Amino acid sequence: MEYGVHLPLIDFSGKGFSLAALRAYAKRASDLGYTFLCANDHLLFSRPWLDGPTALAAVLEVSGSMTLATTVSIPVVRGPMVTAKTLGAIDLLSGGRLVVGVGPGSSERDYNAAGVPFEERWKRFNEIIEVLRTLWTPQSESFQGSFYSTDGIPLEPYPAQRPAPPIWVASWGSKAGLRRVARHGDGWLASGYNTTPEGFAESLAYLSQQLSLVGKKSESFPNGIATLWMYVTENRSKAEEVLSTVLGPTLNRPLEELRERLPIGPPEECAKKLTAYAAAGAQRVFLWPLADELEQLELFYERVVPLIEDGTRRQELASS
Template sequence: MRLGLHALGIGTGAESAVIHAVAIAAEQSGFATLWAGEHVVMVDDAASHYPYADDGKIAVPADADWIDPMIGLSFAAAATTTIGIATGVLLLPEHNPVIVAKQAASLDKLSGGRFSLGIGIGWSREEFDAIGVPFERRAARTADYVAAMRAIWCDDIASYAGEFANFENIRVNPKPRERAIPILCGGNTDAALRRVAQWGDGWYGFNLRDVDDVAAKVATLHRLCREAGRDPADVRVAVALRQPDPADKGRLAELGVGELVLVASPPDDPAQAGDWVAELATDWQ
């Protein structure tokens, strides 16, 4: 089972020198993937329920630096040569899909095919309101955008006619290295897992309570994949636990988890980042 690191883009992980140091150390220490998440907008007193905490509140302070993940990951990619990079997650319905398709293909090209696009439908109505995108039907908008982006990546001259995305005979270059970028769906609900089964390349389960929680979610995902006519083994599974324990590795691997993602904040001193990453890796070897 691979080990990922979700440590870039927020707070101390939003500093260029720290991104550079963490990325290099993670590659040298054998991490498989560097992950970075997204929020365009934060508010001080959100009424929206954060779905990844029991109290419904996001732990990140509203005034924390939060780097755009595409830009932050480009810094990480430039500092490395082999480690994967992934958004975990980009809130796709808040963006123009043609622009995201170009940004993602550009990052994939410049990184040598190392990019995976983790996406989510979003949970903060305040964020959608600030951007001017309807909060309602954001799941349908996301599915439409994914289909539109795949048309752009696959076809030299692309056309797409959907409910939320429409274009005809356009060229968007560069193309991804493999004419496709893996799309991983975030979210831990049955509806999110159904999106994975229906059109996703993988699932990024975030802040899951424990291994039993992972087991229940994976069982649901496998059932939904079979109902959709897909082999569950073809779906990439990455998970992050609230309190991961190295003793859990064996059972997670048996469940079909391909990557365990450690979520942590790096030190603010870049000179300490290498030892910090190496210690994390040693704990999980």
């Protein structure tokens, strides 16, 4: 399994943001061996939220060979032209290291702020994935849909990847969402706090069926689990404090659900949760430290990753 990290785009501490801190985080992640550097997307949130694409661009030169990913971008809110122009430039300047994760977004506040009808999000989203591909692909035929048209729009310069950067479609695991992933996506992004290992395995099995129906091979179709909020500590009181005073109020979700699903706590417990995802077929997990970001990058990679790898090997031996 591969391990990626989310850029710290939320001001949990109240200290604000700085370019130096962002670059130090990205460089440390690269030095430790993380393979993905991710940025999420909101216009409005319960806490101050730094713009994701801008943050990715800001750390390009210290990101090493890590794959850059939007996990996810909300192109219906941002608009297809701005999304294509911005992410295309990031792919070009990074030398073709971008994976474009996209989703419709679940925040009505984002849609209201952008002046886009929330009730149209699914119909628009179905179109916009193909719009992005069309805008990024040289000499492609124009797209004409109910909401968007690319007729007469040469959006140069094009991204580095040909014919276009890979687009991974987000789904929490509904059958309709997974059919959309199979039909439109080059990969699947699941949500770490909206699924379980059992649910992920069931969704992956259904997705494999749907991929076969549209002529795609499931064994070469990538997946990842994004937004796995994490805090590694032997101190259970500290883990509970982070959960109840930082994450709980931010997400407004039941604490018990978050406690069960997320890698927050001692290394052994964090590893057990993520080893279960590896056994369920997850190829990548993307972690988001809730505090003490640089220390958490190190603790996870040095204390948790070896336990996951050991647990995965044991499972493979037991099943062979």
